[in-house]
Amino acid sequence: MQRIRFLFCLMFLFSSLTILQANDVAQNIAKIKQVQKEGQGNLTASKAVQQLSQSDASALIPILSSFEGANPLAVNWLRGAFEAIAARAIQQKKLPVKNLEEFVLDTSRNPRARRLAYETLIKVDPAAADRIIPGMINDTSVTLRRDAVQRLINEAKNLEKSGKKDQAKKVYQQALSGATDSDQVKNIVKPLRSLGEKIDLQKHFGFLSEWMIVGPFDNREKKGYDTVYAPEEKLDFAAALEGKEGKVNWKSVNTKDDYGIFDVAKSISPYKGAVMYCAADFHSPQKQSLEIRLGTPNAWKIWVNGKLLFARNEYHRGMVLDQYSVPVTVQPGKNVILLKLCQNEQDDSWAQRYQFQLRIAHPSGTGVQSQKPQSTTQLSP
């Protein structure tokens, strides 16, 4: 009888301690999730993360689950604690591999948390990659999807080498359906085109290719960046405006470039000390949170539906696809995008580019097309 009582007490103590630890974990996670910009909450979070990092492996899944709703700063704090606990659990052979795999496969979970679970899992079970990755071709996690796309690219290359062109084509097409990183897209599109496939890359990435453009306005001594010219006050495509070299009018332009690059210097004129305004429509079936992804070596400002979203006063520090990602909430129906593109007066050979590329994408990088039936990006009055 006494022995039963003792066992009961022991069980009670153990379950109490487990509950206490779970409460501590939850409290520390909550404190960490309070961190905000400019170090707000750092003092509390620093204490909490040090306590949380000492938890046992049972804290791993709760930490991953807590990524949902956490800001990017808090996610990194949580990751720090997760990795410290996971490293110990791996050493002690106590990593909850089954739970981690379930977490990776649960697409309702936070994409970054799933990726972290995956990376931790394959440290002890490398074969998990073969089980998990092939099903990730359209996953919400950018990096899990990238791994799946890479597998398909490798498979298609092997098929192509062994002369199975039709099969290779199908696998390349499947890979393209999930590819958003430009290196992978290039590795898919080149062989696909050589196999006779026509691919609309502008459509794939969601580039805006048709624009209304007006200028040049004065940007000598880079003063035009902060000067408010007429298009910033009112968009009237019929109006003649006072430009740097006299009256200027809006005109319709487009680009056929695969990557949506519109080159002002080549297509219009290699203006120096100039401001050009470029406008395009984007039609959305519903209100949604998307990203404007811009690449340009020039200084710029961007407005959507008259609201300034972001501005960047930097010249000739390079241009790449998705150089800038600006979050935007688009409204149902027509959304008007206005881009102010500024060129400086540098005469160095490497400082002559005057161009941009702009696409609309989901935060995962997948391109989003304008959904007006008749025309994708044509400006309408």
Next chain:
Amino acid sequence: MKNEFLKLVLPLIAVCLCCGADWPQFRGPLTNNVATSETPPSKVDQENIAWSADLKGRGASGPIVVGNKVFITSTTGFKQDQLHVHCFDFNTGKRLWERQFWATGRTQCHNKMSVATSTPASDGKRVFATFSSNDVVCLDLDGNLLWIRGLSHDFPNASNSLGMASSPVVVGETLIVPVENDDDSFTTGLDVKTGIARWKIKRPRVANWTSPAILKSAPEAEALVLLQSSEGVDAIYPDTGETAWQYEQGAGRIPSTTVGENILFVPSNGLTALQPGTSSDPPKVLWKEQKLSPATASPLVYQKRVYTVNRAGVLSCGSLQTGEIIWRLRLKGPFSATPIAAANHLYLISEKGLLQVVQLSEEKGDVTGEIDLKETILATPAISNNSLFLRSDKHLWKISSK
């Protein structure tokens, strides 16, 4: 009065505490590229490689050494947005731990550079790792996270499309982090315990890849931090960010100011030797010499001589007093890494991975050893406990006497 005294002395003590065998930040304990009591091998060959450790991803940041641990940063991923801090055992090269974080700022940079170009720093208890995304991570020496800041997350226009490269320095209780660029340009002093800003000052709005240097003009003087920009050099108080004095005749934006013999050697108008100013007196130009103009590598002051490396890979030795060239030696360049000095030798690693050891004498320099590591190396090496540490994207090497 007591507080004032402590205010003056504490930063000095902190700097001195770091001066043992550790190499706690970019260009060493005093940010002057010199290891005073070290004797790394002078006649090197392949047999001097004590160990090498595999690295993944990319990185142009230098290694740092604290106690028996070597720390290094790198980045991985298509967008190089996964930020790594690695810790290796000093003696064996065994990986002790690794931590990863996600970049919260932009990670675009020039192909030659890396998102992990800034060398981490340590105050002996903590490691501070900064990246081109302007994320600042503070870990204890066992890899436990203490705090994080996302400076581009906080200030979204604080970025450089060619990449950020300035390394932080620690003085006393302050981590000085330059975030200087074409748009929202600033330098901030973060509390080493919490990451909360003790101060933040506006800086010239021009891309800047130089790193701060520490100036200790006298044992009893307060340490100052030298911030270089296209406009010149600002000497600031590390605990407040307030300006002590300024040199306003312009300076380079890649090689950084070095201090030696209580003189500043500023990449300005070639190379300018500057006597430090005071709160009441501006700094005084001692000499300017175009022939000593440094390329990417920062100048070095050692044994009362100043050394620079030009674009052609020529090492120049100049007089501290006049800037007159004393001797020159053509090396196999080009060089991005800053040369470091110990035991009467200079250690220079070329971009192609060729380590060249130069023995110094009054009239000339002689190459006494070479090791071809056959990988691109841009990072400035570290010296600690008579060993040299070098890194490429793929490897971290320890070079020691046989």
